[in-house]
Amino acid sequence: MANFPLAQCRIVMVETTHAGNIGAAARAMKTMGLSQLHLVRPLDYPSVEATARASGAGDILQNAVVHDSLEGALADVTWVFGASARQRTLPWPCVAPRQMGDMVAAHPADGQIAVLFGREARGLTNEELQLCHYHVTIPTNEEYGVLNISAAIQVICYELRMALVGAELPPVEGHLIQLPAVHWDEPPADQAAMEYFMEHLERVLVKARFLDPRYPAKVMPRLRRLFMRIQMDKTEMGMMRGVLKAIEQALPKGS
């Protein structure tokens, strides 16, 4: 069975205060392949600030539908998720964004899904939250969990894309396989040690006339890629530096 189409997912922003956030939301949506933006009583819209922050997503902004009521924005919607930072007085079925993605993927393909986002300062009202089938809560730091609204929309759209389209990256290649834990009985070498090693290696390769500094081609980037991949531990790094030092001293002087 095919996944629910991303094109049938809409973002509904309720009484957004700052126009810039509407623009940033449009951009967040478009990067993830969503296109339907619905605005309920935006305070300052249309606006130059919204257009600037939308960057390459001006079309999403231009096609945004403005509503007088939230009910209007939801009339033809079959499943409503309301973004909420916390549990309210009347507990409601609540899911994390990743669960929401899995649930939407399995929704009948002829439906329409909406995710609601409330005011920057106060979120959605209890009445608005009760129009939702589910609340969706982004897991956050207990000490400070207030995401910017466009950042929250980016996370939600990202999870929808991951669930409905997937990562679309090339398959993991052989060299991405994790080294088994037994290789990690020593702490890993840090990046400073890696830089000293790469400089030392380059010096030795020049002295050995393997590398001509006038025509370096991609020798050093290729060797860097190789040695970065190995993820040497501190002991191995010390040993490799010893190898280089020995070669260096064994090479004829002035070569």
Place this chain on the structure above:
Amino acid sequence: MANFPLAQCRIVMVETTHAGNIGAAARAMKTMGLSQLHLVRPLDYPSVEATARASGAGDILQNAVVHDSLEGALADVTWVFGASARQRTLPWPCVAPRQMGDMVAAHPADGQIAVLFGREARGLTNEELQLCHYHVTIPTNEEYGVLNISAAIQVICYELRMALVGAELPPVEGHLIQLPAVHWDEPPADQAAMEYFMEHLERVLVKARFLDPRYPAKVMPRLRRLFMRIQMDKTEMGMMRGVLKAIEQALPKGS
């Protein structure tokens, strides 16, 4: 084995142009529980704009470490991921953010992880990308995939939190179990139909003296929660409206 600690993950921003993006990045980091922000040659920092956009994450901004060189920001780091939108001339091991999260979770706990973010307009240079063990690419819309830098940092920090801390939501309750597919042979009722139904139900309950409009308590929100959860299809919705209509007509007049 415990996951790699979130406190040992740093975000490195290279030659960021707009101070507002640094502030927004600090906020994105703090909401996800990261705290180490490193800035390499920021163009306009410190700045009032950065502080404003940081909102409640002013401490992250104040503790940010400014470096003259990327090498300096990475010296004590054991694993480097570079955010990159596309494959470069020399292909490098490349992962999606979710893979990155799983990999970081399994990294030895005494290490330091860095994720690099380049300039708003041009990203990281080839030389900077070659300092990385892996490139990390956020899956995007093929037609427009340019995330705002702070939005990209939000997604990366979100995946790190998901991998290292988890969703921390209460376990899914019984009523979140998906209805089996056989219940969906009819298309789902939309939200407008739901609103008509809820209004009809309320009217009938008042007429039947189950509900006293002067003392509504939480009767209607509780009934809404119940009927939202059922996710009626169009046929079921029509049937329920028929039930209400029949009851309405059967009730004594003027009651």
